[in-house]
Amino acid sequence: MVDTKSWLKYQKSLCREISDTSTMIFQAFFDCMNFTSWFFLSFVLLILSDVIRNRRPRNFPPGPWAVPLLGNIFTGVDYKTMHELAQKYGPVFSLRRGSERMVFVAGYKMVKEALVNQLDNFVNRPIIPLFHVILKGLGISMSNGYLWKKQRKFANTHLRYFGEGQKSLEKCIEVECNFLCEAFKEEQGRPFNPHYIMTNAVGNIISSVVFGHRFEYSDPSFRKILELDNDALLLAGSAQAQLYDAFPGLMKYLPGPHQTVHTNYREIMTFLNREIEKHQEEWNPDDPRDFIDAYLSEMEKKVQAEIDRVVGQSRLPTLTDRPKLPYTDAVIHETQRVGNIVPLGLPKMASKDSTLGGYFIPKGTAVTTILSSVLFDKNEWETPDVFNPEHFLDSEGKFQKRDAFLPFLAGKRVCIGEPLAKMELFLFFASLLQRFTFRPVPGKMPSLEGVMGFNNSPEEFRMQAAPR
Template sequence: MIFQAFFDCMNFTSWLLLGFVLLILNDVIRNRRPRNFPPGPWAVPLLGNVFTGVDYKTMHELAQKYGPVFSLRRGSERMVFVAGYKMVKEALVSQLDSFVDRPIVPLFHVTFKGIGIALSNGYLWKKQRKFANTHLRYFGEGQKSLEKYIEVECNFLCEAFKEEQGRPFNPHYIVTNAVGNIISSVVFGHRFEYTDPSFRKILELDNDAVVLAGSAQTQLYDAFPGLMKYLPGPHQTVLANYREIVAFLNREIEKHQEEWNPDDPRDFTDAYLSEMEKKKEDPRAGFNIETLLVSTLDLIEAGTETASTTLRWALVFMMNYPEIQEKVQAEIDRVVGQSRLPTLADRPNLPYTDAVIHETQRVGNIVPLGFPKMASKDSTLGGYFIPKGTAITTILSSVLFDKNEWETPDVFNPEHFLDSEGKFRRRDAFLPFSAGKRVCIGEPLAKMELFLFLVSLLQRFTLTPVPGEMPSLEGVMGFIYSPEEFRMLAVPR
């Protein structure tokens, strides 16, 4: 009788309200914070902390409030964030076997599919990364050809700057094309002219995708992919851009398949095609056309966007700090002079220049949150319990600006990398490429590019701002942290 009376008094609105309350209760019960899990801000039922911006400045504030290990919730997924040099080192180095896997990031999973080099796991990842490392060395550092590729491209880049004839210009895609040509030469065996409209379009699509991937709207896709894939928004642009980029790379691979000679591998792609034949009996290693396509995308992105963005930050800093630019040029004039091109052998004799490049990477802070990893087993970090399968993000910007590690963390100061005698010194808290087993695969190439490109430019030009248009030191936060668009003058020396 009581239940009958209850049902009789319920109308549609009452049933709707009851359903919502039960849904909330179910969410609260299912998503209770695990025992001894890292603390964090209160999560809205069903939504979690979707209204908390996942940008490095917000993460720094949360670390100040909750400590160096804290958590957020996106939808039903809990994420752990790690801040400060000591705790990040603990996660990446001391416990490198605990946090080596990659979680599924829905926005990127649509394109990268958990294969390739950057976002794969387990046996496949080990085999793909080992192959990439071996053959990048074979077609690069091992034969000294990478340095030659870069030296040739330095001439093209300097000629492009010279063609501006001292007029104001935006260096964005000239620089990106130059950097992209290095990894293209390794992967595909050729470069692209700066006037090539197809490659310029790919660079623009990739840049837009990288910027949009860090927006708050796009990050909603990772929290609610089942819903967001049907809704309009910047995430749709990211996915569409990647489809065009993949189609472009696929055409390059098809050309290689048509011309492939197993007895004469010209580049990384040819070598991969040969490896596909050798690994037919080991399908778990993933050597197939689909993985080659994703691996190529990994290498092109890793070898283009980050290094070119760092180089653009270097241009910004040189214009904002002309006294530093003058000291770099004086050192270059003294060691290299004007009669020959710089080489990597000059680096030990250019400590101040090397310090400026390292400080550019530190303050440029282009990948402030790194890329998330995942606990491969139940672990403990900072005294907190991290269950297997939990996504964990090391806040690299908190290391690069750690007040306990840097004398003047918020100031562009090349002295951070010089000892009392003016010699270059390494710093343990210099982790722009991350660390551990997932350290950026493009680190050696990026270091070579930054040195040779910047020294070549400063050897030949004085970089100055357009009058009244000083480039901003505040960047644009996307998936990477990049300078605002700017124009400049390149005055021949």
């Protein structure tokens, strides 16, 4: 019979020896690890983590093997390569750019299935980092949901006719045909490059619709815009520029063709903004000349049309009308968000020792919340730096609350005047827009830059209020 005490003593001694041996092994392991070894170990763990995290989902479309961390960035992005991949993997296949998976559809049968038979399933536009930097998810091409539906409906309505006397698009094209033929005639049969003459002609049709005028083929400023656009489109299709879509956080700090794409489009946007500002100064809502004028008029009356439909002109708006005026409500909320009236909340004080973000905050420490960082948080708002009422509208055009909308603070110290302020904002705003159309003084657009004090207030300005 085994002595229990001796057996337990033996077991403890054995465990101690195993523990000491394990400690010595781990100590020896760490002692022999130099910087290169640690770097290699970290790299292996990083790769393993990427492989596990980015495993192909069950029954996901097939595709070529993806390089850990990088994906299929070495696979060509041209259409010929896509054809070859479709031949190898079938009409529905996938690639990986960084950690993002992309599905490609080839052949009439599957393309029709995606775009026609399942048209509602594949209608939204993903964020394309290369263009999102400039377009920020706005416009017909990059927007989604309610915003996209309204933009597309407006464009379809107003692109049919435009300008003085409702000239047709056909007439506009006929006029440009004469200029185009004259430009070709001036070459007198000599060899010449027709590229920018043709591009200028096509651009002039768009310019006539959007700006209300065309540009001479010899105009250096418009020629530069055409060249910038042409270069950007060519570079956007290059494999190097596609790297930006895979790793935008890293690539934005590195040189490459994506930087040229962004620079070119910023110059183009500056050109477009000058045209818009000129239209705003000369705008007459009773005589729209082109697409920009029509768009400015639409911007003016979106709220007014909703108020007219729900409230009419025989009475003032009431709070009971608010649920039926989602767009009006959204404009008010977006104005508050962008207005950023109180960028910094009044300081609070820690009433006891606390922990915030993993940091120790001793009792009595003053704590200030930066409200502007919430109202413009890129992780909370689709287009934080752009006035966009659709932030507060769902895909059906109904008003939706947003948790990150905190102009009155939050918690126990929330502004006590919030209910009163909300009533004032809605009733004042709806009543004024019901009765008046507001316009800037010609040539004197109000500044959108606030005057910084404790609060953020607008610079003094003058405006015109035309009774409706």
